[in-house]
Amino acid sequence: MQLAHLEWPFFEERHRALAAGLDAWCSATLSRVHGHDDDVDAACVALVQALGRAGWLQHAIAGADGQAIDTRAICLLRETLARYSGLADFAFAMQGLGSGPISLDGTAAQRERYLPRVARGEALAAFALSEPDAGSDVAAMQCSATLDGDSYVLNGEKTWISNGGIADFYIVFARTGEAPGSRGISAFIVDADTPGLEIAGRIAVIAPHPMASLRFTDCRVPASQVVGIPGQGFKVAMRTLDVFRTSVAAAALGFARRAMHEALKQAKGRRMFGATLAELPLTQAKLADMACTVDSSALLVYRSAWKRDQNQNVTREAAMAKLMATEGAQRVIDSAVQLHGARGVRVGETVESLYREIRALRIYEGASEVQQLIIGRELLK
Numbered sequence: 274m275q276l277a278h279l280e281w282p283f284f285e286e287r288h289r290a291l292a293a294g295l296d297a298w299c300s301a302t303l304s305r306v307h308g309h310d311d312d313v314d315a316a317c318v319a320l321v322q323a324l325g326r327a328g329w330l331q332h333a334i335a336g337a338d339g340q341a342i343d344t345r346a347i348c349l350l351r352e353t354l355a356r357y358s359g360l361a362d363f364a365f366a367m368q369g370l371g372s373g374p375i376s377l378d379g380t381a382a383q384r385e386r387y388l389p390r391v392a393r394g395e396a397l398a399a400f401a402l403s404e405p406d407a408g409s410d411v412a413a414m415q416c417s418a419t420l421d422g423d424s425y426v427l428n429g430e431k432t433w434i435s436n437g438g439i440a441d442f443y444i445v446f447a448r449t450g451e452a453p454g455s456r457g458i459s460a461f462i463v464d465a466d467t468p469g470l471e472i473a474g475r476i477a478v479i480a481p482h483p484m485a486s487l488r489f490t491d492c493r494v495p496a497s498q499v500v501g502i503p504g505q506g507f508k509v510a511m512r513t514l515d516v517f518r519t520s521v522a523a524a525a526l527g528f529a530r531r532a533m534h535e536a537l538k539q540a541k542g543r544r545m546f547g548a549t550l551a552e553l554p555l556t557q558a559k560l561a562d563m564a565c566t567v568d569s570s571a572l573l574v575y576r577s578a579w580k581r582d583q584n585q586n587v588t589r590e591a592a593m594a595k596l597m598a599t600e601g602a603q604r605v606i607d608s609a610v611q612l613h614g615a616r617g618v619r620v621g622e623t624v625e626s627l628y629r630e631i632r633a634l635r636i637y638e639g640a641s642e643v644q645q646l647i648i649g650r651e652l653l654k
């Protein structure tokens with residue numbers, strides 16, 4: 274697949290080498306379609322281990338020497354993985370998102386204890402923010418953490434937690450009550466085997482990946498497991514999302530690129546009305562729309578990633594990238610399905626799996642409407 278965008282000035286030579294190296298690894302290692310009958314837990318654990326062994330997960334975390342997260346590397350890796358396998362992209366993304374607060378705000382001891390194992394693929398990470406009654410409205414969170422001696426006692430529920438049930442540790446956001454609303458929340462690292470933490474239920478989703486609801490009942494966590502400053506957990510979550518929101522957009526871009534590739538193949542190969550599908554003007558118009566969407570998404574993704582790597586605030590750019598790339602990818606994939614006719618909806622076809630894989634990206638890490646609000650608010654500042 275041609276990746277002309279790697280020549281763009283957003284990247285350094287190491288990014289180009291990284292993307293080319295991963296592309297070769299993916300094409301030798303990964304297959305796309307995972308169905309509802311597959312053992313998705315086992316597949317995900319195996320993918321994390323493989324990504325760790327091959328060294329790719331090093332890029333999902335901050336370096337041991339305090340080296341900052343490289344947002345462009347994360348985005349290129351997610352874009353590439355998503356072109357080959359939604360589950361591989363998920364496995365990589367969760368190692369990054371689930372350890373992101375430790376990379377960005379963890380103490381030296383926390384970084385040393387968790388990050389190397391995350392990078393080797395030996396410890397699976399998860400990010401537990403959402404609750405049954407607090408999704409888009411994070412500040413409505415009810416899960417509580419009460420200081421008792423030198424530990425906090427957690428009570429409450431989390432839901433829609435990716436890697437729930439297979440994670441080795443969870444970054445859990447809970448209300449510590451220093452101030453009302455979003456200012457009274459803290460972030461904790463909770464090891465999966467901590468007494469009082471149980472998997473309340475597993476959740477099956479449209480594009481299978483490990484997910485669960487968690488229940489905390491008098492779950493005691495040492496104060497040394499707080500990430501960042503107590504009461505500032507919301508900021509910890511938002512800083513993490515500023516990195517990974519752009520990478521969700523990159524994953525959407527990867528899905529869209531794969532759909533574009535499949536669409537071109539189909540259009541050139543399918544014969545009808547004495548010509549190929551590609552020769553029909555309506556097809557060319559559709560392909561042109563798809564290509565414009567892919568390129569404009571890529572520009573927004575890598576502008577945001579580049580700007581964050583210059584230590585600049587990207588709240589607006591990340592929201593724009595996520596909104597446009599996820600909504601755009603949905604349209605591109607839908608067009609690719611359409612060009613495939615009945616084959617497009619046959620279970621096991623690449624475009625069919627892309628159609629399922631893209632949907633949730635418009636909802637998680639801030640639904641499209643939330644991104645619109647963020648952009649509007651930033652414009653009016």
Ligand SMILES: Cc1cc2nc3c(=O)[nH]c(=O)nc-3n(C[C@H](O)[C@H](O)[C@H](O)COP(=O)(O)OP(=O)(O)OC[C@H]3O[C@@H](n4cnc5c(N)ncnc54)[C@H](O)[C@@H]3O)c2cc1C
Nearest residue numbers: 400401402403408409410433434435633636637638640642
């Ligand atoms: C596949 C998947 C994986 C996930 N993984 C995780 C995870 O690992 N950790 C975690 O903590 N959470 C995770 N989530 C949860 C996700 O973050 C929430 O689903 C998301 O924040 C939306 O919350 P909600 O589902 O409660 O929807 P709600 O908050 O109830 O929103 C419903 C809909 O309302 C609309 N809406 C929202 N806000 C506005 C507004 N201001 N104006 C107008 N319309 C609005 C949007 O269309 C939205 O989709 C995951 C979700 C999915 C689908």
